[in-house]
Amino acid sequence: MEILIKASQFLLSLSLLIVLHELGHFIPAKLFKTKVEKFYLFFDYKFSIFKKKIGETVYGIGWIPLGGYVKIAGMIDESMDTEQMKQPAQPWEFRSKPAWQRLIIMLGGVIVNFVLGWFIYVMLMWSYGESYLPNSSVKDGIWVEDSLAINLGLQTGDKILAVDGKEIQKFGEIPMELINGNNFTIERKGEKVTKEIPVDFISKLVDRGKDGGSFIVPRYPxxxxxxxxxxxxxxxxxxxxxxxxxxxxxxxxxxxxxxxxxxxxxxxxxxxxxxxxxxxxxxxxxxxxxxxxxxxxxTLRFSDLEALGYYTLATKEYSFGEAIPAGTSKTWNTLTSYVKQLKKIFNPSTGAYKGVGGFISIASIFPEQWSAYTFWSITAFLSIMLGFMNLLPIPALDGGHVLFTLAEMITGRKLNDKFLEYAQLVGFLILLTLLILANGNDIFKLFTS
Structure with missing residues (x-):
């Protein structure tokens, strides 16, 4: 039953993100009078679970839950419809539109992703506020028994003050800051000490597995x-x-x-x-x-620890006006943290690539019981992640199309259709390789954990 609940939340979140992302392309395309031939949730190779034509567009649901797409007339996309490109360009086709309109159409999806993530965070701040353990409340430092924390040079009683010079305000943020960081500052017996984070720290964290629990914990009674x-x-x-x-x-x-x-x-x-x-x-x-x-x-809940006088939790409630800057800050921090993680992944010496996961990993982060707050928090994170990933300058992704369109706007010369076809094919090969790596890691972990 727990697996079913996780899978249901994953499919619901994924479906929402795909539909809204593709809607981000669909709406500006329609506004600029560009013909949209298909609007699909999931891919429909060979057949569809559902499809219906309304006006000039076929709306449907495919059977391969790896994404979705809008097929815009006169555009070299995942359909690889090269026959259409051999015909004379028509006024309603994507390729006939001015470069600035094509740029807006291609950016529409990622803009929706970022706005959606921001909107969800704002609404969560407004509806739930924040409750967290301030780092300043952990006056007697952390409890160190985990080998990962010991390898970092930590001892019981250490107070982690900052990572890369940035002061830590919320205790729960320390693990992720250490994952993204290069050095950290602690207070030990009244003295401040700065230590380097080992290059292979993430590799050891991944090898430790998901059952290892948090490696940074406060001292418990x-x-x-x-x-x-x-x-x-x-x-x-x-x-x-x-x-x-x-x-x-x-x-x-x-x-x-x-x-x-x-x-x-x-x-x-x-x-x-x-x-x-x-x-x-x-x-x-x-x-x-x-x-x-x-x-x-x-272990006790933090609320119980607070009642016993061990720690003092911070609780913030936001008006709608206050939730906007709070949600904006949360969005920015989520994006910058994700970018830092990507940098580590592309540095082989960190071993972070071993932690790259596919659909199984994404589904596993959803809880075994329904929680509206957790569901929307994860969906906001995935929306921002999807937006950034689609901005990468890889052909076949929105970022690749944006790069080619910007090159055209700067040089004043339109790129050859044949070049775009080959670039799209190369992009697919890159994406396929990444897909195999991510989901291959998932399968490997299933058999070795």
């Missing part, structure tokens, strides 16, 4: 998730949700402190002080010869 039946403390009275705040007379604030403190009481009986909801209780317990209570450690 020792919360009990459950007491196993074979534990020496099964009858101690410890309950799920208890937070251990002292062992005998030794106070404990964080789990990492508890480990070293319990090691002092190996094989002994102790009195635990626990915080249970709003009251403190004393619970007798036994420590194993390995210095363990033999209970399962559990």
């Amino acid at each position: 020792f919360a009990v998730n459950n007491v196993p039946n074979d534990s020496r403390n099964i009858n101690s009275g410890l309950q799920k949700g208890d937070v251990i705040i002292a062992v005998d007379s030794t106070p404990i604030k964080y789990y990492d402190e508890a480990k070293s403190t319990l090691a002092l009481f190996k094989g002994k009986n102790v009195q635990l002080t626990v915080q249970r909801k709003k009251e403190q209780l004393t619970v007798p317990a036994s420590v194993s010869n390995e210095g363990k209570l033999e209970v399962v450690f559990g």
Whole structure:
């Protein structure tokens, strides 16, 4: 059922993005009186799931969910309809229109993608606001046990202040900033230290797999998730949700402190002080010869941690007017972060190319349960990603057509149709290679994870 929910959200988001992207080409084409022969969601090789002709345009749904298209008369596109190009140009054809009109038609799709992403972020800010853990609230630093964080040179208690000189405001942004960054600044025992991020950091992150969890976490209290039946403390009275705040007379604030403190009481009986909801209780317990209570450690929600006084969450609510600059900032940060990631991908030494994913990877980022906020957040990100990818100057993408049109406007000479045909073919080969790489990575991960 979870897979079905993920797949349904993915198809809904993908369909929405494709239809609106192609609508971005369709509307200016119609405004400039250019004939649009087809408007398709997904590709219709050999046959269509649905099609209907309205006016001069055939609207349909294909069976290959790899994208969609509008077929504009007199344009060399994914249909590779070269026969039409051999005929004399007609006034309603794309090739007969002035270069500035063709440029607007080709830019329409990516403009819609960027505007859609921005609009969704604005509406999310207005409707939900923001709730996050300020980095300044993590006064006692992070908890380091993950090998990836250790390889970065981090220690428990370090406070990550900045990445590439940019001060970190939100704790949740640290992992992505480290992925995109080159160096970071920490505070350790009152001193500021700057460390380089290893070139192969992303490669190690990818090799670690999706089940590794976050490699940067704040320090947590020792919360009990459950007491196993074979534990020496099964009858101690410890309950799920208890937070251990002292062992005998030794106070404990964080789990990492508890480990070293319990090691002092190996094989002994102790009195635990626990915080249970709003009251403190004393619970007798036994420590194993390995210095363990033999209970399962559990994490708490940030709201629970806030109630216990560990952290203070920041909550912002926005009026519609305030949501516009907030959404704009979110859009810009999303775009620049994605561009940084692409730069890393095209640098083989980073190993970031191993993290490139196809449709399975994209579908997997959707949650297993429906969440309107999460769905629209992911859709906004994918819209911006799709807009930028389509702007890349690769023939067969909008960016390739834009590049050729700009060259024509600058030189005053129209490019030869034969050249455009060959360029389109080269573009398809490039896209096919990228498609095989991305989805090949997905298949490889399925069999190796």
